[in-house]
Amino acid sequence: MHPNMATTTQTIPGGQAAQTARARRRNPKRPIWQEQPSPAGQGAKSGAIVVMLLLIAFPLYSVALTSFSTQASINIAGGLVVWPHGLTLNAYRLIISGGVVGRALMISLAITAVGTAISMVVTILAAYGLSRQDSFGHRTILWIMMITMFFNGGIIPLFLVVSALGGYDQYWALILPSAVSVFNIIVMRAFFASTAAEVIESARVDGAGDWAILRRIVLPMSKPVIAVIALFYAVGYWNSWFNILLFMPSDSVRWPLQMVMYNYVTEGMAMPGSGTSGVGQYLGNQQIAPLSLQMAVVALTVLPVLIVYPFVQKHFTKGVLLGAIKG
Amino acid sequence: MSAITKGDRSGSGSGREPLPGRPPGALGSGTGAGTGPWWRRGGRPAAPRRTLRWRARLRRDKALLLMTLPAVALLAVFGYAPMLGLVMAFQSYDLYEGFFHSPWVGLANFQQLFSDPGFWHAFTNTLVLFSVQLALFFPVPIALAILLDSLLSRRLRSFVQSVVTLPHFFSMVMVVTIFNEMLGGSGLLDTFLRSHGVRNPPSIMTDPATFKFLISGQLIWKEAGWSMIVFLAALAAISPSLYEAAAVDGAGWWSRLWHITLPGLKPITILLLILQLGYALTFGFEQMLIQLPAVGPGAGQVLTTFSYENGIVNGDFSYGAAAGLFLGVTSVILILAANKVAHLFGEAGLYRK
Numbered sequence: 001m002h003p004n005m006a007t008t009t010q011t012i013p014g015g016q017a018a019q020t021a022r023a024r025r026r027n028p029k030r031p032i033w034q035e036q037p038s039p040a041g042q043g044a045k046s047g048a049i050v051v052m053l054l055l056i057a058f059p060l061y062s063v064a065l066t067s068f069s070t071q072a073s074i075n076i077a078g079g080l081v082v083w084p085h086g087l088t089l090n091a092y093r094l095i096i097s098g099g100v101v102g103r104a105l106m107i108s109l110a111i112t113a114v115g116t117a118i119s120m121v122v123t124i125l126a127a128y129g130l131s132r133q134d135s136f137g138h139r140t141i142l143w144i145m146m147i148t149m150f151f152n153g154g155i156i157p158l159f160l161v162v163s164a165l166g167g168y169d170q171y172w173a174l175i176l177p178s179a180v181s182v183f184n185i186i187v188m189r190a191f192f193a194s195t196a197a198e199v200i201e202s203a204r205v206d207g208a209g210d211w212a213i214l215r216r217i218v219l220p221m222s223k224p225v226i227a228v229i230a231l232f233y234a235v236g237y238w239n240s241w242f243n244i245l246l247f248m249p250s251d252s253v254r255w256p257l258q259m260v261m262y263n264y265v266t267e268g269m270a271m272p273g274s275g276t277s278g279v280g281q282y283l284g285n286q287q288i289a290p291l292s293l294q295m296a297v298v299a300l301t302v303l304p305v306l307i308v309y310p311f312v313q314k315h316f317t318k319g320v321l322l323g324a325i326k327g
Numbered sequence: 328m329s330a331i332t333k334g335d336r337s338g339s340g341s342g343r344e345p346l347p348g349r350p351p352g353a354l355g356s357g358t359g360a361g362t363g364p365w366w367r368r369g370g371r372p373a374a375p376r377r378t379l380r381w382r383a384r385l386r387r388d389k390a391l392l393l394m395t396l397p398a399v400a401l402l403a404v405f406g407y408a409p410m411l412g413l414v415m416a417f418q419s420y421d422l423y424e425g426f427f428h429s430p431w432v433g434l435a436n437f438q439q440l441f442s443d444p445g446f447w448h449a450f451t452n453t454l455v456l457f458s459v460q461l462a463l464f465f466p467v468p469i470a471l472a473i474l475l476d477s478l479l480s481r482r483l484r485s486f487v488q489s490v491v492t493l494p495h496f497f498s499m500v501m502v503v504t505i506f507n508e509m510l511g512g513s514g515l516l517d518t519f520l521r522s523h524g525v526r527n528p529p530s531i532m533t534d535p536a537t538f539k540f541l542i543s544g545q546l547i548w549k550e551a552g553w554s555m556i557v558f559l560a561a562l563a564a565i566s567p568s569l570y571e572a573a574a575v576d577g578a579g580w581w582s583r584l585w586h587i588t589l590p591g592l593k594p595i596t597i598l599l600l601i602l603q604l605g606y607a608l609t610f611g612f613e614q615m616l617i618q619l620p621a622v623g624p625g626a627g628q629v630l631t632t633f634s635y636e637n638g639i640v641n642g643d644f645s646y647g648a649a650a651g652l653f654l655g656v657t658s659v660i661l662i663l664a665a666n667k668v669a670h671l672f673g674e675a676g677l678y679r680k
Contacts, residue, residue, distance in 0.1 A: 129394030153409025154651030239498030
């Protein structure tokens with residue numbers, strides 16, 4: 001099932017001897033029956049891969065480089081910088097020293113941390129609570145949960161309910177309404193009910209209580225699925241934008257990073273403190289290039305993803321497959 | 328720990344603890360001398376025993392039920408309460424009167440909705456954007472998966488895979504911003520073309536006529552790599568002996584692709600395609616909302632943004648909720664229909680028959 005163990009790495013032992021003469025020129029990983037690709041095909045393949053990688057990497061590179069660039073080098077480039085001329089850390093120094101972006105960064109980090117913690121506790125508990133095949137009412141509860149995946153009240157009743165609970169302009173309105181993903185519960189439940197099922201059952205037979213089983217057996221066994229689901233939740237909180245627009249549209253001082261990016265970069269509004277002419281912000285008496293500051297905001301929205309990604313990436317296949325096929 | 332995990336399960340049948348009040352052999356697979364199910368055997372009436380069983384299970388699973396409580400509570404407040412709130416679609420909702428005291432208007436909101444040209448425009452626009460997006464997007468992950476699967480070097484393959492999967496984890500605001508900086512009015516392409524003597528470079532980000540291709544491009548950039556993973560797994564599940572036998576019989580690359588690879592991908596393709604159709608009316612809400620100011624409602628208005636703009640932005644809550652209810656109900660019908668089609672194709676779909 002694992003895509004890394006793909007078909008092409010298979011070799012056929014029987015054919016090996018007869019092919020030794022040609023084997024020297026062949027890639028040893030290529031299956032014996034597969035013909036050597038033509039130079040044109042090989043070239044097209046390499047070209048496609050290079051183009052693909054560039055399409056993703058080049059915009060990120062250019063954005064990152066511009067965020068480190070001086071106004072002079074932005075002027076030379078006439079916009080986004082592709083070749084480095086003058087480099088500076090001023091945009092980031094300004095962000096660290098506070099102001100709109102620095103504050104938004106801290107707010108986003110806090111929402112992501114608190115939200116992910118809440119979501120994980122709720123999801124793990126629910127997934128374990130529903131994982132036992134014969135437990136009381138688990139089928140009914142599962143149905144009650146799954147109905148919300150296919151039908152919901154929509155934006156407007158949700159807005160009115162949250163407002164009625166006093167959530168307008170409150171940070172909890174950015175966390176609690178999206179704290180439970182039924183899909184994630186189902187993925188995790190499928191894991192508990194399959195991979196961990198035997199161990200759980202034998203612990204039960206030995207008289208261990210459910211809380212103890214969850215803490216001492218299930219959690220240590222389930223690190224991969226927990227890592228993937230935590231990443232899904234964290235990315236969800238970090239990237240969410242519409243619920244800020246819905247519940248916190250005007251309080252710009254308390255906006256998280258995505259809303260700051262939307263208003264000051266995507267929509268190109270002038271950042272507070274930059275004056276009506278939009279000349280840019282000052283750090284001491286140095287002017288910060290507005291474009292460099294904007295691109296620093298974009299880079300900062302990507303940075304946490306880039307930091308966490310390598311650690312969780314190897315588990316994706318499993319997580320995605322569980323979700324796509326069993327879910 | 329190890330004592331617990333090595334517990335002997337041989338004596339316990341299916342591995343669950345015996346329940347009080349349940350006769351021995353209750354779980355046995357009909358080995359009890361063919362006298363019918365356990366609750367019919369013996370002379371005592373069935374009812375009290377079943378009650379006991381029910382209570383015993385409740386007592387045994389108290390902890391498990393308690394664990395589901397936080398999730399159920401959150402879904403009740405933020406999932407079910409808004410569903411009940413949909414009654415406002417039949418009211419003329421007043422912010423100060425609330426759900427309970429707003430005047431009832433029956434189907435007036437829906438009559439207004441179905442005679443609103445703006446609504447029908449959003450409806451057809453949703454279908455157009457969805458179809459174009461689906462036709463352009465859907466083949467890309469399959470092609471990507473076939474390309475990646477043909478790479479012999481494991482390291483190169485996993486490197487390419489991690490790069491193309493990455494944009495899935497970017498926010499839609501970020502993706503639109505990146506496209507804006509690359510292709511937009513003062514973006515990289517624009518600057519490049521102008522400095523090379525092009526007088527009027529194409530306004531890719533704001534042209535309503537090409538908006539459907541723009542959103543398809545954004546979706547491909549963001550999601551193609553992520554969607555590819557499922558196809559890669561399906562490719563890995565195709566038996567290599569099929570390829571080998573075909574090659575021995577003289578089948579070339581193209582005929583192996585046509586007769587082995589693509590048929591191997593057919594089940595998952597049909598499944599994903601059908602699931603996509605189920606979400607036809609609700610797709611791309613954030614993507615459209617972010618770009619509505621740039622392209623205008625003519626090209627960018629879809630049903631979800633129509634509901635949002637009328638309900639929240641214009642404050643006509645009941646009208647927006649009516650559009651939302653229409654959207655929700657048609658989406659459920661679409662999902663059920665899509666599953667029906669999946670069953671006709673012999674696929675499992677979202678749920679089984």
